[in-house]
Amino acid sequence: MPDLSGKTAIVTGCASGIGAATVRRLRADGAEVLGTDIDPSGETVCTEAGARFAxxxxxxxxxxxxxxxxxxxxFGRLDILVNNAGIVVSLSIEDxxxxxxxxxxxxxIKGTMAGCRAAIAAMKENPGGSSGSIINIASTSAMAALPNDVAYCSSKGAVRVLSKSVATHCAKQGYKIRCNTVIPxxxxxxxxxKAEEEIPGLMAAVAATSPMNRLADPAETAAAIAFLASDECPFMTGAELLVDGGALSIHPGF
Ligand SMILES: NC(=O)c1ccc[n+]([C@@H]2O[C@H](COP(=O)([O-])OP(=O)(O)OC[C@H]3O[C@@H](n4cnc5c(N)ncnc54)[C@H](O)[C@@H]3O)[C@@H](O)[C@H]2O)c1
Structure with missing residues (x-):
């Protein structure tokens, strides 16, 4: 397990799913956490995990x-930002x-950019010198598009390159601030x-695209986030961690 003791984190979109799992995981690994969400029910998730909420x-x-x-x-410092909050509005390019x-x-994308910008300003001033790890959450939909989700897919594609721009800027400036992308x-x-309500059977169909023939548990994605947040991977920046059960690794015919 990565050791995050002494580290502090902000996790957006903490009220459910991957964000809630990430709050729990980072707390379990020893970090102090501020969870945020547009949904005030995020407070319950955070309180139960011993985290703060806004x-x-x-x-x-x-x-x-x-x-x-x-x-x-x-907390006196900021070591980790997880830009996790995300939304889908299912519309094609014609609609x-x-x-x-x-x-x-x-x-x-705008929220993720603003999070990176604000976090870098704080991480540069951390006691002891610049340090930090930013993790942005994209999607396999940024690698293989969904015809009905033009805004979602393209915004997640932008997240991937945003992370690389942030990562290389920080490295070139000599900041000890890394930025990576997790691709669930x-x-x-x-x-x-929510999507299943609109398209019954969707969850089973999507699960079947993975050679593991199942959906991910949010805790499995949170584990990848915790790794990137930790000091276990100091030479990883601008990288992408795919957490898809092999879905994008198998030939479409099999
Ligand atoms: N679930 C998947 O299959 C999947 C796959 C790939 C990528 N993702 C990405 O993972 C991230 C987390 O999604 P999830 O699957 O846990 O979904 P979720 O809907 O369970 O959680 C998203 C959270 O973001 C919050 N949120 C929405 N708009 C917000 C805003 N404007 N400001 C602050 N918070 C806001 C919601 O209230 C919610 O708590 C998203 O970026 C999503 O695109 C999810």
Missing amino acids: VQDVADIALWPEIVAQAGEA VTDEAWDRVYGVN GATETGILH
């Missing part, structure tokens, strides 16, 4: 410095509205349950 709409980018300051006031596009991009495959969370 209501945050990640797309409200003016609020990001305040959230980072809250972590600084509570997508300007409003839906802006909403998805506001959360998935189909994971049993709120997003999939």
Whole structure:
């Protein structure tokens, strides 16, 4: 298990799914955690895990410095940011509205960018010198597109390259701040349950795309996040960890 004792973290989208599992995992590995979510029920998840909680709409980018300051006031430093909050609005290129596009991009990419920017400003000033690990959550939909989710897929594609730009900027500046991407495959969370309501049978169909023939447990994704958050991988930056049960590794005919 990675040792995160002495480290402090912000995890967005903590009220359910991968975010909730990540709060629990980082706490179990010893980190102090501030979980945030637009949904106030995130407080229950955080309280049960011994974490702090703040209501945050990640797309409200003016609020990001305040959230980072809250972590600084509570813990004295910021070591880890997990940009996990994400939304899907299922529309194809022919149907997508300007409003839906802006909403998805506001959360998935603008919010992630603003989180990186605010976290770097704080991580540069950590006691003892710059240090930190930023983990952005993309999706296998950023590697193989879903025809009905044009905004989601393309925003997650942008997250992948955003992470690489952040990673290389920080490295070139001499900051000891790493930035990596976790790419989950189909994971049993709120997003999939919502999609199942619209498309009955979707979860089983998606599970069948993995050679393991199952969905991921959010805790399995959180384990990859905890690894990247830790000091176990100091030369990993700009990297992508695929947590998809082999779904993208198998030839489509098998
Ligand atoms: N579940 C999957 O199959 C899957 C696959 C690939 C990638 N992902 C990604 O994993 C991440 C977590 O999703 P999940 O599967 O746990 O879904 P989820 O719906 O269970 O959790 C998402 C959380 O984000 C919060 N959120 C939504 N909009 C927000 C906003 N504007 N500000 C703050 N919080 C907001 C929600 O309230 C929710 O608690 C997302 O970025 C998602 O795109 C999920």
